[in-house]
Amino acid sequence: MNTFPLLLKREYWEHRGGFVWTPFWITTAFLIITVLVIISAEVFRAQAGIHVAGFSLDDLRGSISATDIAQAGNGLDMSQLVFAGMTSVGLFFVTFFYLLGALYDDRRDRSVLFWKSLPVSDTATVASKALTAMLVMPVIALALSTVAYLAFLIVICLWAGVHGLNAFPVVFAAHPIGMFLRLAATLPIGALWALPTIGWLLFWSAYARSKPFLWAVLLPVVALIANWWIGLLGGPHMSGDVHLASILGRLLFSIIPGSWLSMSTGGDGPNVWFKPDAGHVIGSLDPSHLYAVLATSNLWIGVIASLVLLAGAIWFRRRRIETSV
Amino acid sequence: MSANISNPIIRARGLSKQYGNTKALDAVDFDIESGRIVGLIGPNGAGKTTALKAILGLTDFEGELSVLGFDPRSQRTQLMEQVCFIADVAVLPRWIRVREAIEFVAGVHPRFSPAKCQAFLAHTKITPGMKVRELSKGMIVQLHLALVMAIDAKLLVLDEPTLGLDILYRKSFYENLLSDYFDENKTIIVTTHQVEEVENILTDLMFINGGKIVVAATMEEVGERYIEVMVNPDNAAAARALKPLNERQIFGKSIFLFDGADRARLAELGELHKASVADLFVATMKGTYA
Numbered sequence: 334m335n336t337f338p339l340l341l342k343r344e345y346w347e348h349r350g351g352f353v354w355t356p357f358w359i360t361t362a363f364l365i366i367t368v369l370v371i372i373s374a375e376v377f378r379a380q381a382g383i384h385v386a387g388f389s390l391d392d393l394r395g396s397i398s399a400t401d402i403a404q405a406g407n408g409l410d411m412s413q414l415v416f417a418g419m420t421s422v423g424l425f426f427v428t429f430f431y432l433l434g435a436l437y438d439d440r441r442d443r444s445v446l447f448w449k450s451l452p453v454s455d456t457a458t459v460a461s462k463a464l465t466a467m468l469v470m471p472v473i474a475l476a477l478s479t480v481a482y483l484a485f486l487i488v489i490c491l492w493a494g495v496h497g498l499n500a501f502p503v504v505f506a507a508h509p510i511g512m513f514l515r516l517a518a519t520l521p522i523g524a525l526w527a528l529p530t531i532g533w534l535l536f537w538s539a540y541a542r543s544k545p546f547l548w549a550v551l552l553p554v555v556a557l558i559a560n561w562w563i564g565l566l567g568g569p570h571m572s573g574d575v576h577l578a579s580i581l582g583r584l585l586f587s588i589i590p591g592s593w594l595s596m597s598t599g600g601d602g603p604n605v606w607f608k609p610d611a612g613h614v615i616g617s618l619d620p621s622h623l624y625a626v627l628a629t630s631n632l633w634i635g636v637i638a639s640l641v642l643l644a645g646a647i648w649f650r651r652r653r654i655e656t657s658v
Numbered sequence: 659m660s661a662n663i664s665n666p667i668i669r670a671r672g673l674s675k676q677y678g679n680t681k682a683l684d685a686v687d688f689d690i691e692s693g694r695i696v697g698l699i700g701p702n703g704a705g706k707t708t709a710l711k712a713i714l715g716l717t718d719f720e721g722e723l724s725v726l727g728f729d730p731r732s733q734r735t736q737l738m739e740q741v742c743f744i745a746d747v748a749v750l751p752r753w754i755r756v757r758e759a760i761e762f763v764a765g766v767h768p769r770f771s772p773a774k775c776q777a778f779l780a781h782t783k784i785t786p787g788m789k790v791r792e793l794s795k796g797m798i799v800q801l802h803l804a805l806v807m808a809i810d811a812k813l814l815v816l817d818e819p820t821l822g823l824d825i826l827y828r829k830s831f832y833e834n835l836l837s838d839y840f841d842e843n844k845t846i847i848v849t850t851h852q853v854e855e856v857e858n859i860l861t862d863l864m865f866i867n868g869g870k871i872v873v874a875a876t877m878e879e880v881g882e883r884y885i886e887v888m889v890n891p892d893n894a895a896a897a898r899a900l901k902p903l904n905e906r907q908i909f910g911k912s913i914f915l916f917d918g919a920d921r922a923r924l925a926e927l928g929e930l931h932k933a934s935v936a937d938l939f940v941a942t943m944k945g946t947y948a
Binding site for chain 2: 335336338339340342343346347439442443444445446447448449450451452453454651652654
């Protein structure tokens with residue numbers, strides 16, 4: 334009896350295509366483009382000034398100072414961030430539609446009757462889907478982007494080697510392991526930050542008798558327009574559309590990986606957790622200041638709201654089996 | 659199916675469920691004893707599925723209902739360790755592979771035996787790497803039945819388990835169920851429209867119509883109470899005077915169905931036959947759709 338791990342495995346089995354193949358093909362496409370750029374650079378013999386993810390052969394040419402090597406290393410760190418960022422874009426879409434269908438698709442095809450014939454509580458079912466979106470999918474995406482980045486390093490080293498250059502000093506000036514650990518350290522924060530969107534989408538997925546997308550997306554838009562319109566007529570409305578918009582933004586877009594880095598902080602004062610520094614990429618991801626976001630009320634209000642939404646999702650999961658299509 | 663069984667595995671008192679203005683179940687009382695195979699039979703919309711959903715904790719209801727001592731509304735997870743159900747044909751998720759389905763059920767169900775399941779599947783053309791979407795409807799039902807029969811449950815609920823299958827699959831479905839699964843510690847409740855096929859395996863019969871139970875009896879009681887007489891035209895009027903439940907014509911003779919009539923008197927009118935469940939059903943439900 335290991336119900337919960339199997340519930341996670343179940344999600345993986347069903348959504349292997351979204352969880353694994355989407356990030357795989359995104360990073361693979363990027364690797365192929367990298368190789369194509371290198372080949373065309375060779376063909377046109379215009380190596381100078383060609384940048385591959387902020388990294389150029391010129392960085393390796395001639396008399397290179399220690400500063401140059403450090404800068405090139407930083408360029409590689411940036412590439413690693415770009416790889417993680419690319420899978421994150423795919424991850425957002427995959428997670429969004431995964432959550433919208435998570436408690437709806439099996440009702441539509443009636444396989445919910447099979448799942449419900451097993452001794453698994455609705456709470457465990459909903460929790461497994463929330464945890465999949467919080468951690469399982471981001472961990473897989475990060476692992477795949479890291480593997481792709483390692484392949485990218487090999488391509489760069491081979492390319493330099495073909496030209497009789499040694500790229501290892503630059504690779505050693507980069508921080509592949511440190512970057513990986515720091516990116517991994519953002520995942521727990523991202524998981525907490527994403528909860529309101531996870532709760533929101535799972536709630537409508539459990540509630541909707543048809544078209545969960547319309548409920549989850551149109552409702553906020555309608556609320557926004559209604560608020561603006563009532564305000565226009567001078568009626569009671571939430572003062573400042575920005576406020577409502579940021580609440581709705583939290584409900585819909587918090588699953589964008591890293592969206593918490595730069596999102597407006599509301600009443601929490603200045604953003605002290607994210608100090609972007611293109612010249613020192615790994616420093617921008619220093620956990621000692623990133624984790625300051627855990628001290629914001631924005632994050633914890635979201636967590637509390639998500640618990641209410643998830644409780645609602647469980648409530649509807651228990652009672653609502655039929656769909657109207 | 660008397661209402662005073664000492665230790666029923668299902669006990670319903672005043673079980674009611676309303677959808678809008680229609681009463682799907684109207685204050686129903688019944689008991690089901692362990693070791694029985696109960697046919698829950700009724701026309702479309704009679705309340706069969708609602709009754710099963712209530713038993714399985716898939717719907718709210720009013721009244722009292724205890725299944726294996728559990729309240730299906732609040733103790734669903736515990737209840738599902740002892741209860742299996744095949745609700746409708748082909749509800750297995752289409753994306754799952756056979757081996758994944760077995761691994762999953764083995765992981766979440768304490769009373770499931772993967773070896774048993776694989777033994778059942780060995781008699782079919784189903785292989786572990788197949789996805790459900792690649793299986794025919796009949797094979798999906800075979801897989802579902804293999805999964806369910808490998809669970810040592812006390813109660814098995816089947817809701818139209820063979821709908822849309824050809825006769826080979828239907829026959830083997832019930833044969834497997836009887837020979838490899840059923841014993842005195844298990845109870846099966848089955849709803850189906852193919853009454854002829856289950857008639858010989860049932861121990862108990864429950865007719866439901868308009869949210870009420872109209873007949874509830876063991877098959878022996880059914881055999882004692884209901885009798886058909888084939889009567890020549892000259893005796894037809896006499897037979898009609900005895901208030902039959904139903905009358906139909908065949909080859910110029912009339913067949914009358916009687917409930918609890920005097921056998922000696924009927925024998926004088928014509929040839930006696932055992933009433934089939936299907937004939938009884940038709941007679942009882944007369945006028946349902948009118």
